[in-house]
Amino acid sequence: MLYKLSLSNCESFSSCFECISSYDPLCGWCLLEGKCIRRNSCQSDSIVNICPLYNLSTIPSNISVDDSQTKIFLPLGDFSQFEENEFICKYDEEISSGQWSDTGIICATPKNQLKIPSDSLIVDINVFYSTYNTVRIVYHQNGVVDGVQKIKDVFRIRILAPM
Numbered sequence: 246m247l248y249k250l251s252l253s254n255c256e257s258f259s260s261c262f263e264c265i266s267s268y269d270p271l272c273g274w275c276l277l278e279g280k281c282i283r284r285n286s287c288q289s290d291s292i293v294n295i296c297p298l299y300n301l302s303t304i305p306s307n308i309s310v311d312d313s314q315t316k317i318f319l320p321l322g323d324f325s326q327f328e329e330n331e332f333i334c335k336y337d338e339e340i341s342s343g344q345w346s347d348t349g350i351i352c353a354t355p356k357n358q359l360k361i362p363s364d365s366l367i368v369d370i371n372v373f374y375s376t377y378n379t380v381r382i383v384y385h386q387n388g389v390v391d392g393v394q395k396i397k398d399v400f401r402i403r404i405l406a407p408m
Contacts, residue, residue, distance in 0.1 A: 255281045261296035276324060297321040314341075314356060320349040 255272035258264040264274045264281030274280075275287035276297060284292055332343030332350050339355035 253283060255283050261293075265294065265296060276321075293324060295322065297324075315354045317352045317354065318346065318349055319352060323348050 253269050253271040255264065255269065258267055258272065258281040261274045261281070264272055271283055272281055273284040273287060273292035273294075274296065275282050275291050276293045277291040278287060332345065332352075334341045334343040334350075334352035336355050341353040341355055343350050343352045345351075
């Protein structure tokens, strides 16, 4: 009888910190997939030894809904291996380009102004490069960003109606 034993259970680590601090030589945090997986299952330059930073202070604190195209900076940390890669930022059904900056991704807001059915609308920004990181922005009609709130690894920018 032959038994197949798993040497590592990388999927059991739900966060980057848990994955890296496990010191399991077969597991690694795959930045582009946003999860802990076996090192040989991730693109070699996507395994990181430090966790992404979520430093909210670099996201602009004021964004007007009426601005034609605003750049939103999504800070992750210094991962220079992604400099040459292009990213896609998807706001619900609208798509815009994203690019790597020194320490994160810059997403342009959608070219088409989002239709706000009542006084507010919650829009998720999904950044794609074989990954599904989400930034949540709350849009209020004719409003501006009033503050930024982090929920786990999700950024939330709240846009309030002008006074």
